[in-house]
Amino acid sequence: MDEHDLLQYLSKLLQDRGCYLALIDDIWDIKAWNQMKIAFPNQKNCSRIIITTRNKKVAEMADDKCFIHQLRFLTEHESWELFCKRAEPTTPDMEELGKAMVSQCRGLPLAIVVLSGLLLHNMNYNYWSEVKEHIWRHLKDGESFQIEEIVSLSFNDLSPKMKDYFLYLARYPEDDVIDPVELKLLWIAEEFITEAGEGEGVIMENIVENCFNELINRNLLQVNDLGWNGQIKSCRVHDLVRDLAIKKAKEHKLLVVLESGKHHPELIHLLEGQPRHVIYNEIGEYLKLVERRFDALRVRSLAVSVSLVGNLKDPSELRHLPDSITDLSLIGSELTEDPMPTLGSLSNLTALQLTDVYQAYKGNKMVCSENGFPSLQILRLEGFMNAAESALGNASGALEDVKEALTLAPNYPAFCDLEAASSVFNSTLLN
Incomplete structure (x- = not known):
């Protein structure tokens, strides 16, 4: 079944079912929508289609009768609350540094949680000051710090071994739900860790568990589902974090x-x-x-x-x-x-x-x-x-x-x- 056959099949299926609600996630360009919209028949029976996109032009050009709901950014207060849930400052000076950095995230949740994951790793004034200076060096007047640059800061702060663990996340498809057990076993199978390298008697499963938890703590991996005992049952990689992982994995020949x-x-x-x-x-x-x-x-x-x-x-x-x-x-x-x-x-x-x-x-x-x-x-x-x-x-x-x-x-x-x-x-x- 090729793409055309699949679209025709879906169109017939929806016609037979009558009224429908369709959710299409993450449409990047209007060409993609124009190719797939033939699968959604308009029978004037109150059917609805919801599209999510990061490109405002896609939303504007999808249909002249569509309603566009643009998600708002977090307020300054909401941004600071989100940051403090992960990396609450311990001194007034650190609070001042933290608020200055959070303000440059311009209310974007992903930028804030990745930044907090980076700063949580080292809760002292000198380190936070170095991160702030790094951010300011890459900004021009009136600009906000780009997500890729914040994620890159977290990536560069990883040890060489941890960089391999992170870059390997690029193997998973976009929006994929990742099984933590599978991921850890694959890390071992890929020999990112070996008994010869770690020393005799070391339990490799314990080491990859610690590495997994570090990526979670840095918000480079997101928890998707928790079990009754608090264990992580599944996780995800944010699309923008995955984009960086793909780019860096190629550059690092991994x-x-x-x-x-x-x-x-x-x-x-x-x-x-x-x-x-x-x-x-x-x-x-x-x-x-x-x-x-x-x-x-x-x-x-x-x-x-x-x-x-x-x-x-x-x-x-x-x-x-x-x-x-x-x-x-x-x-x-x-x-x-x-x-x-x-x-x-x-x-x-x-x-x-x-x-x-x-x-x-x-x-x-x-x-x-x-x-x-x-x-x-x-x-x-x-x-x-x-x-x-x-x-x-x-x-x-x-x-x-x-x-x-x-x-x-x-x-x-x-x-x-x-x-x-x-x-x-x-x-x-x-x-």
């Missing part, structure tokens, strides 16, 4: 993001020197473009997120993946054949994620080839609706070995530690 709809005239040059590739749709085009250069590119990890447009259905398309890959994520790929025989040949693969957004795999059985996945440590199979309890592998004795080797992360049974598993791995699809 990760590069390729999104459909964006022109990449020199794709190979863009990918050179980048150990991690993140693909949103157009995976088939990506594989065709780079298949002859994969080994030379030395890709370490590949994350693929596929929507209804640009599905990856044939696992043989993955045969050109290089042996250097250690981390692979396929989300919503709609594979029609068992991908395990193909993926099992990746000798260095330590982390594999298959997530069923629109069905990552349409079959009901997965069987790994003999000696497949020799290095696999982390496996996530999530939300496979077609999976059957009886659809287990048929290799003699394999199932018992795998069950004995499974180490389930709390509340996340799809995560498995397969370090002790036998060389022949056959498993059910875990829901």
Whole structure:
């Protein structure tokens, strides 16, 4: 189903349903709205469409009968209250510095919370004074401090190790709800932390937990949902923070993001020197473009997120993946054949994620080839609706070995530690 077919399908669906309310988030330009508005029939039956945008011109040009509600900025008092919830000054001098910096945020909540997260890290007058002077050096008369500059201040204040943790957030799609357990395991799988680097006896899970909490405290990660025990169940990255992470990750040669709809005239040059590739749709085009250069590119990890447009259905398309890959994520790929025989040949693969957004795999059985996945440590199979309890592998004795080797992360049974598993791995699809 391509984009046109999807719009036609939605239009017919809404016509059949009668009155509807549609919310479309974050429209960047009027062309995008003009392309998709054909999906929303006007049957004069009190249906309504709500659009959010950061571009006022989009709102003004969307429809000549639309009502524009422009969100107001925080007042000076509201801004200071928000700041003090995170970094309340301890002395009158620090309060004076804080109010001067908050005033330059011009009532923008994100700028205020990121600034407070930066100052909370070091609650002393000299540090706050240095931050204020840095802000003033980058301002002209009458200007406000830009969000990117405030986020950059927080980024530059991170240790080299913490910068890697932050930049890795660029791998997640815009507005994605992030599973903290998944994120921490991926940090470990990517070897941002190793036992050799940290010393013998160090528990790596404790270290990544501390790093996760630091990003939360600095407001570079936002809490999305809390459990009954106060533990963070999910989190998000603000769009503007994510934009900076994508930009800096590319500059630091940590990760590069390729999104459909964006022109990449020199794709190979863009990918050179980048150990991690993140693909949103157009995976088939990506594989065709780079298949002859994969080994030379030395890709370490590949994350693929596929929507209804640009599905990856044939696992043989993955045969050109290089042996250097250690981390692979396929989300919503709609594979029609068992991908395990193909993926099992990746000798260095330590982390594999298959997530069923629109069905990552349409079959009901997965069987790994003999000696497949020799290095696999982390496996996530999530939300496979077609999976059957009886659809287990048929290799003699394999199932018992795998069950004995499974180490389930709390509340996340799809995560498995397969370090002790036998060389022949056959498993059910875990829901």
